[in-house]
Amino acid sequence: MPPTKLHQATVVLHQEAGRGYFRIVLKAPGLAKQARPGQFVMLRVSENQDPILARPFGIAAVKSKQYIELFYRVVGRGTALLATVERDAVLQVQGPLGNGFPAPEKGTTPLLVAGGSGFPPLLYFALSMRHPLYMFLGARDKECLPPLRAIKSCREQAEKVYIATDDGSAGTRGFVTDGLAAFLDSRNDRESFVIYACGPRSMMAAVSKLAAERGISCFVSMEERMACGLGVCMGCSVAVRTGGYKRVCKEGPVFKSSDIDWSEQVVLPALHRK
């Protein structure tokens, strides 16, 4: 049998990271050794039967081949309960799950586009790369941007980090896609770009459109509610352009943006609405 994906992870660090985010570091060597950027874990926030389902989190970093780092905001009962977990607690975690980002080819310039709390897998991706890369971080307002330490890590890895907020409270006023479009249109080396995006569906749909119009290849990390993370509950399916559905947890979470049927409207509640 291949190495197990079911782990008992010890919480070695759990702290508020600013801007409403929590940062949790789990000791899980078996998991950390197998992980690749863009993969995720299913974390059980308690041993109780309510809430019953594990929660999916994109891996934000792997440290010393022993630890994985996650960022999350309290958006519901599961994350509220997770926020109460103390250091040294042992949590059931499955992973690494999903396909992860395809490694950028030699000579390409990755553009990493994160919306809202979609930044963790892109942070891990950026940290793992030697390519010169550019990052675009967008959020509704300053308080919804990634925590400062994450932005600092981005700045260390990227040639440049572009920040946009809907209300202009930080960076440029407007959508992250406005800055991305301006960047693309100002450059004459467009053919070397590959876009990797993670964030709200509407943002990724816009990034996908923008990339398609300019003939730039684009990968998106999709988010859906999921029960198992293993490919059996069929709950996390997304519509694809060839017809039918694909599982975010198994065939994804990373898809070529041109494979996704963006016309299918998904009604998900706005978790961060104030």
Added chain:
Amino acid sequence: MRSAELKKGIPAKASKCVTSPDLSVNVAGIKMKNPVMTASGTFGYGEEFKDIIDLNRLGGIIVKGVSARPIKGNPPPRIWETPAGMLNAIGLENPGVDVFINEKLPILRSYDTAVIVNIFGYSLEEYVAVTERLDGIPGIAGLEVNISCPNVKAGGIVFGTNVKAASELLTALRKATKLPLIAKLSPNVTDITEFARAAEGSGCDGLSLINTLLGMAIDVRCRKPRLANVTGGLSGPAIKPVAVRMVWQVARAVKLPIIGMGGIMTPEDALEFILAGATAIAVGTGNFINPRATLDIADGLASHLKREGIPSVRDLIGQVIVA
């Protein structure tokens, strides 16, 4: 489980030391090394779990529902978490019986476990077609007939909530195959024993119960249902007491062996179903939360028998003490 209470109901010889308890059972003519199975739609076709647990240790695998033709499934959102449970409306997405036979079954066949194929259709003819296609294919221990999926308007539930329609369907399927036939009953009826009797009268060899309970959840801010399908099937520990009650009622009404399911997460949950009258049990939503749940339950049943000095799990079937 109160062990003192349990001991009252078991044979006198049970007090002696049991070193290797017998977990084997026979359900509907299907011999299994232990009574622990996987419920349809929660274990795929075994592929996703074969790298996580040793499938050879399972009593049986009830595979995800298979139909005569491929089914695309419902639009998302398809699931919603509820207190100690979840709603789902997947819509019976599956690649169709030919892909199952050619691509999925060969993998399953290489394991030493009973493979039970869950089947469904959108009409009596489609149920017959998939049954005839599977009849005579090596490596299939039996068929579980889904007459109870709540998420497909024209599908199973029509048969599962109408005794006459259920009888006609099961009688037709009985003629279409010699494989053991297990009817999976819906809990969304006033009296489940009527359907159990209908299955028995139609020549079925066993019963699976229960399928999910029809439910609904609403987002109060946008005033929309949480599921694109509006309603969905409720599963998980939340439904366990309903399932145990129905197994108990059905066990008293018919002679057919029962595969009990509905919220089983632990060995103790499994024992409740067995005491209520189930010969075997299936883990469903539990597979999502703990992929090792089936093996933990099989180990836990063995420990329980040892601890209580009970030679065989069969000694516990239907042994609930009701004054």
